[in-house]
Amino acid sequence: MNAESPAVATGHDAAPPRPRWQVLLIRPETMTLILLILGVFAGSLLSPFFLDINYILRSFTLYSEFAIVALVLTMVIIAGEIDLSPAANMALSACIFAWLQANGMPIPVAVVLGLVSGLAMGAVNAFFVIALQLPSIIVTIGTLTLYRGLAQIIAGDKSIRVPEWFIGVDKIMLVGIPLPVVLFIILAIVLGVVLGNTIFGRQIYQIGTNDVAARHAGIRSARIKVGLFLLVGVVAAFAGIMTASRLGSVRYDLGLGGELQMVLMAMLGGTYIFGGRGTILGTFLAAWLLVIVSTGMIVANVLPAVQLVVLGALLIVSIIATNLIYSRTQR
Amino acid sequence: MLKKSLLTGLAIGLTMLATGAFAQAVGHNFKVVYIGKNTGNPYFDSITGGFEDACKQIGCEFEFVAPATAEATSQIPFIEAQIQRGVNVIAIAPNSPDAMNQVLDDARAKGILVLAVNGDLVGNESHRDANILPVDFTKTGPNQVELMGSLIGYTGEIAILSATTEAPDQNTWIAAMNKTLAEDPKYKDMKLVATVYGDDQPEKSTTEMEALLSNYPNLVGVIAPTTVGVAAAAQVVQSRGIADKVHVTGLGLPSEMRDFVKDGTVKAFQLWSPYNEGWLAAYFADGVLNGTIKNEVGQTFEVPNLGSITIGDKNVMNTQAELTTFDASNIDDFNF
Numbered sequence: 163m164n165a166e167s168p169a170v171a172t173g174h175d176a177a178p179p180r181p182r183w184q185v186l187l188i189r190p191e192t193m194t195l196i197l198l199i200l201g202v203f204a205g206s207l208l209s210p211f212f213l214d215i216n217y218i219l220r221s222f223t224l225y226s227e228f229a230i231v232a233l234v235l236t237m238v239i240i241a242g243e244i245d246l247s248p249a250a251n252m253a254l255s256a257c258i259f260a261w262l263q264a265n266g267m268p269i270p271v272a273v274v275l276g277l278v279s280g281l282a283m284g285a286v287n288a289f290f291v292i293a294l295q296l297p298s299i300i301v302t303i304g305t306l307t308l309y310r311g312l313a314q315i316i317a318g319d320k321s322i323r324v325p326e327w328f329i330g331v332d333k334i335m336l337v338g339i340p341l342p343v344v345l346f347i348i349l350a351i352v353l354g355v356v357l358g359n360t361i362f363g364r365q366i367y368q369i370g371t372n373d374v375a376a377r378h379a380g381i382r383s384a385r386i387k388v389g390l391f392l393l394v395g396v397v398a399a400f401a402g403i404m405t406a407s408r409l410g411s412v413r414y415d416l417g418l419g420g421e422l423q424m425v426l427m428a429m430l431g432g433t434y435i436f437g438g439r440g441t442i443l444g445t446f447l448a449a450w451l452l453v454i455v456s457t458g459m460i461v462a463n464v465l466p467a468v469q470l471v472v473l474g475a476l477l478i479v480s481i482i483a484t485n486l487i488y489s490r491t492q493r
Numbered sequence: 494m495l496k497k498s499l500l501t502g503l504a505i506g507l508t509m510l511a512t513g514a515f516a517q518a519v520g521h522n523f524k525v526v527y528i529g530k531n532t533g534n535p536y537f538d539s540i541t542g543g544f545e546d547a548c549k550q551i552g553c554e555f556e557f558v559a560p561a562t563a564e565a566t567s568q569i570p571f572i573e574a575q576i577q578r579g580v581n582v583i584a585i586a587p588n589s590p591d592a593m594n595q596v597l598d599d600a601r602a603k604g605i606l607v608l609a610v611n612g613d614l615v616g617n618e619s620h621r622d623a624n625i626l627p628v629d630f631t632k633t634g635p636n637q638v639e640l641m642g643s644l645i646g647y648t649g650e651i652a653i654l655s656a657t658t659e660a661p662d663q664n665t666w667i668a669a670m671n672k673t674l675a676e677d678p679k680y681k682d683m684k685l686v687a688t689v690y691g692d693d694q695p696e697k698s699t700t701e702m703e704a705l706l707s708n709y710p711n712l713v714g715v716i717a718p719t720t721v722g723v724a725a726a727a728q729v730v731q732s733r734g735i736a737d738k739v740h741v742t743g744l745g746l747p748s749e750m751r752d753f754v755k756d757g758t759v760k761a762f763q764l765w766s767p768y769n770e771g772w773l774a775a776y777f778a779d780g781v782l783n784g785t786i787k788n789e790v791g792q793t794f795e796v797p798n799l800g801s802i803t804i805g806d807k808n809v810m811n812t813q814a815e816l817t818t819f820d821a822s823n824i825d826d827f828n829f
Contacts, residue, residue, distance in 0.1 A: 211574075217577045224570055319659045409595065413589070415659075463556055463558050466532050470561060
């Protein structure tokens with residue numbers, strides 16, 4: 163773009179490239195990270211009991227199931243779709259698993275069948291969205307109710323116990339970190355690499371940016387979306403069974419309202435609700451942000467009404483910032 | 494012999510130190526927290542009042558917290574937080590009979606005294622230290638049926654408007670009501686036609702009450718064993734002006750029901766004193782932490798204003814023997 167090479171400047175009608183520090187700094191994830199750091203400071207100021215890594219990790223296990231699903235959900239949203247049924251899927255898979263083992267099925271078989279049922283629920287979503295070309299938000303609002311209802315039919319109003327030895331996945335420690343948190347970190351790294359560094363990952367962004375163009379470019383959009391719905395389904399089932407192990411019992415209302423927490427994590431992490439943009443790192447940071455903010459307020463005995471206001475304000479701030487950053491930097 | 498008992502004493506002392514349950518070290522300025530079912534439930538203001546006043550007498554520090562919604566798992570982060578805050582006593586009105594088993598065990602392992610107050614972990618009693626209930630809940634169902642019967646002359650169709658489908662206390666009472674109606678010949682002409690659930694939300698309870706009235710035109714009585722439900726049911730009856738036809742009773746707060754009783758919408762309803770639950774819980778905690786009360790079945794202790802309290806089966810204590818019935822003659826004596 164300098165005087166020595168005018169041909170380049172005339173050939174493209176391009177603006178001068180932004181400095182590298184701007185590219186790195188003006189990203190939604192950076193904002194999430196800053197909010198996270200502010201959250202830690204605020205939490206420490208609010209209560210002297212907050213800043214204890216073991217307590218924070220223990221609190222994270224309470225949200226880890228949602229956080230794990232949110233990572234996969236991030237990829238679905240980037241691909242231009244949405245899935246609101248995972249929390250209900252968690253409940254139904256866990257109920258199927260618990261019901262089977264309560265009726266004499268060996269635990270490993272019950273776990274596998276629970277995961278298979280989660281996969282099947284993902285397949286149902288995929289069928290309606292891909293084969294019947296229905297909007298995913300409508301389909302998954304429908305299946306969210308359907309799966310929750312089926313869970314209630316299986317479990318009734320009672321809770322189903324799991325055996326003592328199966329209880330306590332959150333008490334298993336790997337180098338001082340609870341197992342659910344370790345699984346969350348590992349899955350974040352794997353999905354982060356897949357989404358950011360593979361052709362498959364680039365294709366997900368392309369589908370989300372412009373589905374028609376992606377298909378014309380030879381990307382098997384339908385196949386990839388089916389794969390993502392199946393993945394959410396099976397991961398949600400895994401998360402549901404993990405919740406069963408943490409709580410020691412399963413009810414149909416397991417994970418009630420969890421879909422909002424998952425979407426909240428993706429949004430706070432800068433995933434663009436209309437697809438095409440977002441990162442796993444963003445959702446990873448946002449999950450911690452949500453835990454830090456919620457935990458910080460709960461341990462300081464902040465009124466629940468205030469907690470809701472703060473969480474709502476965080477979401478609105480992050481959506482405004484995400485939109486602003488994307489419209490300024492990439493359009 | 495002396496040496497052995499000394500050693501045993503030392504060992505017990507060390508164990509108690511290690512688990513943090515060293516009674517004498519606590520004193521009277523211990524920290525107690527009450528975790529309610531959810532916020533915005535006036536019933537808990539009264540229990541909280543009992544805790545506060547008792548703690549003023551005893552010298553303990555009291556705080557009330559509650560989640561925004563009464564879901565089965567919504568209290569778990571609050572229990573974790575109170576463990577982290579290092580409270581000595583967690584009193585809780587459980588939202589689920591079993592979802593909190595693991596985290597309550599964690600609390601007890603840290604030497605925290607766990608009390609279920611105004612509700613119990615039915616079937617999971619080993620996960621709390623003791624339970625404080627206002628009355629013997631096995632009598633609540635029969636008491637309510639008898640009150641309803643006396644209002645409608647023991648004949649006609651009645652219905653129940655409850656809280657949520659899974660509310661453990663309400664379900665215990667409803668089961669007892671069904672049993673009483675079926676087995677006691679005194680109530681053979683009373684027919685229970687429906688049991689509906691208003692989820693302890695005023696709007697939903699109102700809708701369910703209106704649905705009852707249109708679905709069952711011969712209805713003569715509604716029992717709502719929940720404070721939100723009975724107020725909503727009374728409101729519907731009052732606005733339709735059908736108090737002479739449909740009798741509403743149940744468990745209500747005198748402060749919320751006063752106007753309905755005064756204008757004749759509701760003849761009588763029942764409850765206990767939630768205030769006394771908080772009062773008893775605080776005195777019990779003080780006694781246990783300081784070694785003056787042994788938390789064992791059959792033990793008896795004195796509580797100011799309440800008299801002698803006995804620790805019953807499964808470590809359950811009641812603040813009073815029978816339900817109190819409120820009507821026009823006595824409603825002005827109560828202000829909770």
